[in-house]
Amino acid sequence: MKLLVPAFLLLALGYLVTAEVVDSFEKKCSQFFLMGKPPTELSGSHYRKICPEKTAGDCEFATLYDTNHKIPVYCAYLFQKQGRCKRRSTWDIDPQHPSFNRGQWNVAEAKVPECLTDHCLNRGFHGYIVTGGVPGNNAIKGGVNIPSYFWSGFCCVDNNKVTKFSGACYGVNDNSNYVEWTTIDGLDAKLEKEYKTVGFKVFSNNCANSPKLQDECKK
Numbered sequence: 001m002k003l004l005v006p007a008f009l010l011l012a013l014g015y016l017v018t019a020e021v022v023d024s025f026e027k028k029c030s031q032f033f034l035m036g037k038p039p040t041e042l043s044g045s046h047y048r049k050i051c052p053e054k055t056a057g058d059c060e061f062a063t064l065y066d067t068n069h070k071i072p073v074y075c076a077y078l079f080q081k082q083g084r085c086k087r088r089s090t091w092d093i094d095p096q097h098p099s100f101n102r103g104q105w106n107v108a109e110a111k112v113p114e115c116l117t118d119h120c121l122n123r124g125f126h127g128y129i130v131t132g133g134v135p136g137n138n139a140i141k142g143g144v145n146i147p148s149y150f151w152s153g154f155c156c157v158d159n160n161k162v163t164k165f166s167g168a169c170y171g172v173n174d175n176s177n178y179v180e181w182t183t184i185d186g187l188d189a190k191l192e193k194e195y196k197t198v199g200f201k202v203f204s205n206n207c208a209n210s211p212k213l214q215d216e217c218k219k
Contacts (some may be wrong), residue, residue, distance in 0.1 A: 115185030
């Protein structure tokens, strides 16, 4: 099933993106996931797997979309030095509290690509990011849910897919300006509770057992 996904739904970059609803991420756009494996699958018929078919430049990522809450569960992509596509292409999808958007989460949004560029890409390695939101109890016009949390996990691997470092952060979408930096294991445990999915993993491999995230990523 092919569709034109409006920019404000997927990219918020001011142009239309041709995307495709697919049955399997692994068969259609596995390149956006570490080792070709997406996060643990959530149960329910209201989720849609979306793969990009044609985009402008290198701004491409895979999206798991929640049709009930009308927000993405997560977006995943292979990190590249691609200018305006850095993280802004994902977090602008969901409603954010002004204090959250302009505060420590804004700092975290900038730190993750900076860290992956300096300590991963510039060393000839490869960086993967999965980032998303947890549905909250309120919605804005049109029934678009206001997430209670936003989260992001990243993993850097060498050419042999051996993990060099990884890390994660999550924040409460309110005026508390609270953002927690943690490990992939820590994020997995948090999302297992939030998504009510036993054994939930952001990266379905050994990335969670990699060296702890470098301090440079959260300075």
